[in-house]
Amino acid sequence: MLPRLAGIRGPLNGQTFGVPESGITIGRGAGNAVATSDASVSRRHCSILRREGRWEIEDHGSRNGTFVNGVAVERRELADGDEIRIGHSTLLFVSASDESSVCLDNSRIDTRGGVRLPPEESVYLKPERGLDTAAPRNAGLAALVRLAAAIRSCPGPESLARAVLALAGEVLPAERGAAILLEGGMPGASIFWDRSTAGEAAGSAPREIIERAAREGVAMLCRRSLDQGEVSAMAAPVSRGGAPAAVLYLECAYARGSFTADHLQWLAAVACLLAPALEDAREFERLRAENRELRGELRVEHDMVGHGPAARRTYDFIARVAPADVSVLLSGETGTGKELVARAIHRNSKRAAGPFVAINCATLGEALLESELFGHERGAFTGAVAMKRGKLEAANGGTVFLDEIGEMPVGLQAKLLRAVQERQFERVGGLRPIPVNIRIIAATNRDLQAAVAERRFREDLYFRLNVVGFALPPLRERREDIGALAEHFAARCRERFRPALRGVTQEALECLRVYAWPGNVRELENAIEHAAVLGDGEWIRPEDLPACILESAAPASHASGFCRAVNDQKRAIVLQALAEAHSYQGAAERLGIHPNSLHRLIRNLGLRAQARELAHEAQG
Secondary structure, three states, rough: OOOEEEEEEEEHHHOEEEEOOEEEEOOOOOOOOOEEOOOOEEEEEEEEEEOOOEEEEEOOOOOEEEEEOOOEEEEEOOOOOEEEEOOOEEEEEEEEOOOOEEEEEOOOOEEEEEEEHHHHHHOOOOOHHHHOOOOOOOHHHHHHHHHHHHHHOOOOOHHHHHHHHHHHHHHOOOOEEEEEEEEEEEEEEEEEEEHHHHHEOOOOOOHHHHHHHHHHHEEEEEEEOOOOOOEEEEEEEEEOOOOOOOOEEEEHHHHHHHOOOOHHHHHHHHHHHHHHHHHHOOOOOHHHHHHHHHHHHHHHOOOOOOHHHHHHHHHHHHHHHHHOOEEEEEEOOOOOOOOHHHHHHHHOOOOOOEEEEEOOOOOOHHHHHHHHHHHOOOOOOOOOOOEEEHHHHHOOEEEEEEHHHHOOOHHHHHHHHHHHHHHHOOEEEEOOOEOOOOEEEEEEOOOOOHOOOOOOOOOOHHHHHOOOOOOOOOHOOOHHHHHHHHHHHHHHHHHHHOOOEEEOOOOHHHHHOOOOOHHHHHHHHHHHHHHHHOOOOOOOOHHHOOHHHHHHHOOOOOHHHHHHHHHHHHEEEEEEHHHHHEEEEEEHHHOOOOOHHHHHHHHOOOOOOHHHHHHHHOOO
16 A cells, blocks of 8 residues: 555645655646645655655755755655645655554554544534434534533633533543643643543543544544553544644543444534634733733833843833832943933833933042032032032932942942932032932942942942842843844944945844853944944945954854854855955955955955965966
8 A cells, every 4th residue: 555645734735645656746836746836835846756665755956945844854764644844735644554553652542443524524513414403412512502602701722621621521421531732733731621520630641642633633533442441532633724723532431331423523513613712712812912011011111122031021120110219220231221221210200201310420530420419519629610510409300320330439429328318418518408309220330249348339328229129131141132133223324324234134143143242232233333334235244243253153152053154155255256366356346345345354254364375476
């Protein structure tokens, strides 16, 4: 008996093709034995041939590839049950072995005397084809009515599955059951039911039966042999068009009864009715989760870029702390966006209408910083020819951001502590206390706890500032956001000075993702601006990036093969152009790039020595 291909998903779903001794070809062309109009399939996509007694699949250089069990292949031996994906279609390879019996680890499923039923053919769904009103079908019809009510009242997929199993226990002589929810064809959440406990219970279901029902798309009635005796088992896939969303499984011991073909008819009808409801329930859950996430982001106004887990934790922190009028201490490496977070906290707080005043405590000496913070009276010191309001006073009703608070001189920390505690201060040279209504947000790239232990920072001020603390993650810990950040900075370069720039190539993004980024987001912004200024094409390419990024990309373990292959190919092309043109100008013309770009390529690829040798040979 020869093997066959069974379409289980996509445009070829439901079609079966025999595989003759001479083999079979698959493609978009009409001359193929398996032809499809799917535009993602090449005209002669692949073929299945018999070689030395084995069946093999061979890809013929197709545009979108041939996949066996999710893995792209050029040539591979096929085994029974392999799933072949071509374009949007998935075909099941069924070998010539006897399919009447399938061996399990601890049981045997005997289908020779069983029943196989496409779920949509259940007579419960087509009463004009022979459904009478005699029992037990009257009970089955009544249960289907209750199923409709359960569908309306159970919005979640798991609660819906529990309701269906409980309903099956009322109508069928089942002792145990399970609803296996599938994700991408693989088992996901499992809900088990047991009559002895009158409800949900722990349990298991035979994986082979579940997988076979899902793969073949038919309801099955079969016999299982266990150490405890034989059981009657039924399984029905819950699917609507494409891949099955779940499988319903029921069993009962032969000593207490057995399932009949009519029971299978009822279970198949339930599976068909459940399919759209389960699909809607899953979509409802997905939309509800997405809505929660979007509401969390929408309620926070910010100028930050990123949607990875670390970025979402930052947004959640802003949303939680902004309404609470307490002091905040932000820590993190230089360039991680501490000021952006401080501005977002202010913008989403009750003080949003007030001023946001930032001051860098590391840029001024003690005397100047004191004057900047608290202001001074006329004549307080030489040069104080007029009274000056300080930053704290200017921020009245708003927020003060003290950047690099760890650099503040110890002598000035005592005066700041009084302002933070009492919300009042005195100007330099003044005697009158000035009350202020401000919120303090401080930031540091140092370990303030270590500074407290070393008596370089006041402990009481530390606790006053650190009412709520948050550590911003470095860019190397949120690599999933590097692509979005790079495109954001490239768009800013396009608006400012390079309108022809379209974005960043995938090769350049790979280099960016493997770099350590000691300067974090600020360094990434500088790298993109560097590439945008020096590059001359529509895209930012690896050779446009700073040399330190290219040098670090090559030895990175997870990108070394890719970057090394790309760079080796570029070296060969550049050297060939130099050898043929005998000049930098001619080589640049051959490569179709600007001479400045060629010089940069030679420098970044480490070809200076070879380029000089070729130049000497040309002169000689």
